[in-house]
Amino acid sequence: MIEIMDLYAGYSGSEILKGISLKVNSGEMVGILGPNGSGKTTLINTMSGVLKPKSGKIWINGTVIDELEIHELSKQIAVAPQKTEISFPFKCFSITLMGRSPHVGKWGFYSENDKRIALEAMNSTNTLKLSERPITNVSGGEAQMVTVARVLAQQTGILLLDEVTSNLDVSHKMAVFDLLTRMNLQGATIISVMHDLNLAALYCNRLVFLKNGKILLDGPTNEVFQQNNLREIYETEVQISFHPVTKSPQAHFVPGFFSRSRLNNPNCEPKASGSSFDNRRHKPTDKVTKTSPKNNSLVRGIQ
């Protein structure tokens, strides 16, 4: 369980997070969404203890994060970073094995059991074929899969993932999130920063939207994943449909809207139209007409 109260954090000179309060219970699968620079990665960094908050408090499983030893924290939270730049040609297996480091004593060596767990993690992420290749010599997507394997090998109750599927093709994206869903069903708490709204809606049952360092929306996916909300947050025209199989909401952004609205009407506030769209949310027929390009003038008219 992670609880954050009134968190302010940032780097020297700039404040990124401005008053975040968030509670994620054990066993939740939460997607953190928001435009570039909204503070998603900073939030991950503060939750994993890498960045000290300027003010506010964070509790990890009931303990204030500052009171947890770095080593102790790494047994409770595993983090998959957005990008890894590794300076030396470690084999992919060695990288995965590093995930076992928190469980090895200060002077100890990796045991046979650690190696077995690392191999299992590689097996479940389908990266066994990479095990003997240097991490500096695999593709960006493959390196990301190895990072996922490393995080699995860490065997923590909480997983923080920062854009971990950004370099992956569709089948690998789905495979990673299917795997995460299975882990979530087994009790893991998963918090995943994502840019892919539709992927988030498919897999996460709760979404948190950040913008300008504040939480704009937080709630069950079906309640917050709505046209007016997304339009306001991303300042782009959007239509919602429902996934034919899972019935999850899916967003479709309308091309050309952003530049046109800005050019024609610099004072345009997409927010203003929110309520008028709200009523039509459950009428898919309306949306179909509006997505066609020739009707873009209609959209602008409403603005």
Next chain:
Amino acid sequence: MHQPSRLDLIELQHEKARKRFVLLTISLTLISIVSVALASSIGRVPVNLSDTLRSIFSAVGICSGDHVDETTRTVIFDLRLSRVVLSACVGMALSVSGAAFQGILRNPLADPFTIGVSTGAAFGASLAIFFGAASLTFAGFGFIPVLSSLGALAALFTVLFLSRVDGRVRRDTMVLAGIVVATFLGALISLVKSLDEESVSSIVFWVMGSFQGRGWSHLGFALPYLIIGLVLVVIHSRDLDLMTLGDSQAQQLGVDVSKTRRRVLIGASLLTAGSVSVSGVIGFVGLVAPHLVRLTVGPDHGRLFILSGLIGMIALIWSDVGARTLLPEGEELPVGVITALLGGPFFCLLLKKRRVESGID
């Protein structure tokens, strides 16, 4: 789900790698022992190997030295063996220090020389001599290594300060800062030595390195620094592996990043300072040995430290043999000339041939 054949195959490969490492360690250890004996028998007055061994063994009391005359024993044990052992220790220290700097700074091109630490140590030592502190001792420690360590640390922190941007150390600007600091301090050494009205040869000694006239006493005062440095660096082998992932990720895997960095930087600086205070600045050993090892057994720091230490020993033993025998009439070359002449082209070859594998890219 399980693919036993694949797992067995991986296990087999790891077993092979482990065997190769053990084999390399044993053979390099044997080579360095043989090198010590051979190097001691080579010199202006040639002594055959059996007399050399008898002199060495009699001096440490293993057998009687009746068959060898007194002069030979003195030449072998006090002059040659002491110098060979000292060069072995310095070679080990510089290589381990290079591997540690590369690991902690996540910079494959870092080594005591390229980041200015060696020259800082040499400057500290020349200041100690300039102010006449060379003969002073404090609690059994000579002052030269003390000031040399301070110089090394001062140079290191200057370089770190210069390469620190926005609270973080930028590794790409580090080597640049190192070169600037090294050049500046090199000039200061020349200035101090000129003011002291010393000969050009003493400037050359500090800037290019030499073991001329060095013996057991020098080994004695360098050894504590080398041992402390070695311990500080080696206990963090696994942390260094994790830190190649970057500071944040290392911390998320349970490494106390700032403590590890402090200890490894101080440890590697002590290794450098101990070496430089007895031998001057010797380049390239700390750069080439770790790269060679990474190409053979991979970048794992535990193995890296052991094998580069051994390779550094052997390399510097033979470089010093070259330094004292290549010129006629007992003239000596600075040993840094030999290491640069051998190490430079060798390193270029590595750079060119195996960019990806050596991680220089």
